[in-house]
Amino acid sequence: xxxxxxxxxxxxxxxxxxxxxxxxxxxxxxxxxxxxxxxxxxxxxxxxxxxxxxxxxxxxxxxxxxxxxxxxxxxxxxxxxxxxxxxxxxxxxxxxxxxxxxxxxxxxxxxxxxxxxxxxxxxxxxxxxxxxxxxxxxxxxxxxxxxxxxxxxxxxxxxxxxxxxxxxxxxxxxxxxxxxxxxxxxxxxxxxxxxxxxxxxxxxxxxxxxxxxxxxxxxxxxxxxxxxxxxxxxxxxxxxxxxxxxxxxxxxxxxxxxxxxxxxxxxxxxxxxxxxxxxxxxxxxxxxxxx
Amino acid sequence: xxxxxxxxxxxxxxxxxxxxxxxxxxxxxxxxxxxxxxxxxxxxxxxxxxxxxxxxxxxxxxxxxxxxxxxxxxxxxxxxxxxxxxxxxxxxxxxxxxxxxxxxxxxxxxxxxxxxxxxxxxxxxxxxxxxxxxxxxxxxxxxxxxxxxxxxxxxxxxxxxxxxxxxxxxxxxxxxxxxxxxxxxxxxxxxxxxxxxxxxxxxxxxxxxxxxxxxxxxxxxxxxxxxxxxxxxxxxxxxxxxxxxxxxxxxxxxxxxxxxxxxxxxxxxxxxxxxxxxxxxxxxxxxxxxxxxxxxxx
Numbered sequence: 001x002x003x004x005x006x007x008x009x010x011x012x013x014x015x016x017x018x019x020x021x022x023x024x025x026x027x028x029x030x031x032x033x034x035x036x037x038x039x040x041x042x043x044x045x046x047x048x049x050x051x052x053x054x055x056x057x058x059x060x061x062x063x064x065x066x067x068x069x070x071x072x073x074x075x076x077x078x079x080x081x082x083x084x085x086x087x088x089x090x091x092x093x094x095x096x097x098x099x100x101x102x103x104x105x106x107x108x109x110x111x112x113x114x115x116x117x118x119x120x121x122x123x124x125x126x127x128x129x130x131x132x133x134x135x136x137x138x139x140x141x142x143x144x145x146x147x148x149x150x151x152x153x154x155x156x157x158x159x160x161x162x163x164x165x166x167x168x169x170x171x172x173x174x175x176x177x178x179x180x181x182x183x184x185x186x187x188x189x190x191x192x193x194x195x196x197x198x199x200x201x202x203x204x205x206x207x208x209x210x211x212x213x214x215x216x217x218x219x220x221x222x223x224x225x226x227x228x229x230x231x232x233x234x235x236x237x238x239x240x241x242x243x244x245x246x247x248x249x250x251x252x253x254x255x256x257x258x259x260x261x262x263x264x265x266x267x268x269x270x271x272x273x274x275x276x277x278x279x280x281x282x283x284x285x286x287x288x289x290x291x
Numbered sequence: 292x293x294x295x296x297x298x299x300x301x302x303x304x305x306x307x308x309x310x311x312x313x314x315x316x317x318x319x320x321x322x323x324x325x326x327x328x329x330x331x332x333x334x335x336x337x338x339x340x341x342x343x344x345x346x347x348x349x350x351x352x353x354x355x356x357x358x359x360x361x362x363x364x365x366x367x368x369x370x371x372x373x374x375x376x377x378x379x380x381x382x383x384x385x386x387x388x389x390x391x392x393x394x395x396x397x398x399x400x401x402x403x404x405x406x407x408x409x410x411x412x413x414x415x416x417x418x419x420x421x422x423x424x425x426x427x428x429x430x431x432x433x434x435x436x437x438x439x440x441x442x443x444x445x446x447x448x449x450x451x452x453x454x455x456x457x458x459x460x461x462x463x464x465x466x467x468x469x470x471x472x473x474x475x476x477x478x479x480x481x482x483x484x485x486x487x488x489x490x491x492x493x494x495x496x497x498x499x500x501x502x503x504x505x506x507x508x509x510x511x512x513x514x515x516x517x518x519x520x521x522x523x524x525x526x527x528x529x530x531x532x533x534x535x536x537x538x539x540x541x542x543x544x545x546x547x548x549x550x551x552x553x554x555x556x557x558x559x560x561x562x563x564x565x566x567x568x569x570x571x572x573x574x575x576x577x578x579x580x581x582x583x584x585x586x587x588x589x
Contacts, residue, residue, distance in 0.1 A: 026494035032498070039389060104317075108314040169321075267415055270414065
């Protein structure tokens with residue numbers, strides 16, 4: 001077992017049980033707990049309300065609903081299905097390419113030695129640019145490229161995949177780089193020393209040890225792409241529309257129970273995906289998305 | 292890099308860094324699809340707008356960046372954006388720290404609570420916004436409760452204004468900040484709190500002068516992440532802020548898609564990126580300064 005597994009195991013089992021001193025709850029303890037409880041409720045409430053509202057019968061979405069019905073789910077417009085399919089294809093391509101670029105890069109950064117921190121900051125620079133700015137800049141860039149080469153990018157899956165990879169790759173590095181730094185150097189040195197090629201070592205020794213982080217990185221990349229509005233907004237066309245951008249546009253101008261039904265379905269799928277993967281790779285790896 | 296410059300006659304030959312090859316795809320991608328587009332876009336801010344979508348690259352100008360400094364309309368937008376960012380940061384930390392503390396010290400419930408936070412951090416922005424539209428609406432549950440309790444006589448306007456935008460954005464960034472702060476609290480040893488209690492400190496004193504100072508650097512970096520997120524957030528304020536919440540990301544989109552004034556859009560983007568960068572640098576130096584002072588105290 002490598003040292004990574006031990007660390008994960010320790011974090012899961014927590015610190016050894018200790019005899020609890022009978023500390024009386026003071027007012028500030030209680031206040032802290034109340035704020036935390038309100039905070040957790042605050043996190044869950046809007047999503048739960050939306051899911052309940054999606055089952056309400058009235059034409060105008062209200063809470064609490066006056067009854068229960070599935071009619072908004074069965075009458076979902078097929079254009080939402082098309083948009084959902086586009087979103088899934090787009091997110092899958094983004095995840096595959098981001099992993100192909102981000103995983104070797106994380107390993108390279110981990111073994112870089114001096115200056116690795118600066119390189120890592122550079123590698124994650126796109127995270128410092130607001131998504132709206134990335135959206136407008138990619139629009140400009142694609143228009144320019146199309147003018148010179150004739151290849152269309154705006155309103156195509158290809159253009160969207162490129163734009164999404166710009167922001168998804170840093171997430172993959174954020175998930176994989178910390179684990180890659182913990183990899184035991186002697187392991188792949190040994191494989192290399194025993195005559196394995198660099199490529200063989202990377203695929204047969206390095207990649208398997210990074211498996212959990214790679215899974216987490218794939219989910220990050222997939223969901224960053226699957227949920228994106230501000231970048232995609234500038235790059236969709238009449239033939240290519242993603243689910244969140246369609247929902248965004250519809251929410252801007254109308255407020256129908258159908259919106260709640262579609263987002264409920266999307267959210268249930270996302271939640272199941274995240275739950276299953278969190279169980280699989282552990283909470284520690286899944287919580288690395290923000291830092 | 293330095294290895295290639297080395298004198299060839301040296302006895303010990305330093306090998307070229309073999310890990311360079313792993314980074315090539317990344318830097319090719321980032322150069323071609325991030326750096327080049329970014330530079331080309333920012334460059335637009337320094338040339339004259341020639342009607343919708345056209346930029347006159349023969350006439351350089353500082354007009355648009357200058358306008359943001361002197362025109363009261365743009366000054367107001369910049370000020371509103373910073374206020375929006377600060378409000379989101381303050382409320383996110385006020386809610387986020389207690390949640391993170393309770394999760395870090397929750398014992399066997401820790402995993403479950405963490406999973407709840409992770410799932411909410413991945414939930415789509417749209418369903419959260421839709422939920423807030425119901426919750427904060429004129430006939431929504433919150434207004435009903437306020438009226439039943441007699442706090443408000445008539446429905447309060449809670450959405451399609453700054454309030455709605457702040458609530459929605461705090462909600463969107465909170466899970467990320469909690470996940471960032473949990474390890475920070477975990478690093479504050481329980482023994483430290485026990486020692487404070489043993490020495491007779493009340494719990495409030497323990498939180499205020501033991502736990503918070505020990506977690507200060509984490510709080511600073513969490514606050515910076517929340518600020519940067521809020522300053523750059525678009526979807527939530529666009530859907531919950533109504534027409535009155537005009538912050539930089541919304542104006543950038545307007546200038547790029549409605550007015551189609553690319554130089555102005557680029558100038559606003561530069562302003563946004565620069566403000567976030569300045570706040571981050573200042574915040575980091577303040578955070579590390581405190582660390583240095585605390586070390587000096589020991």
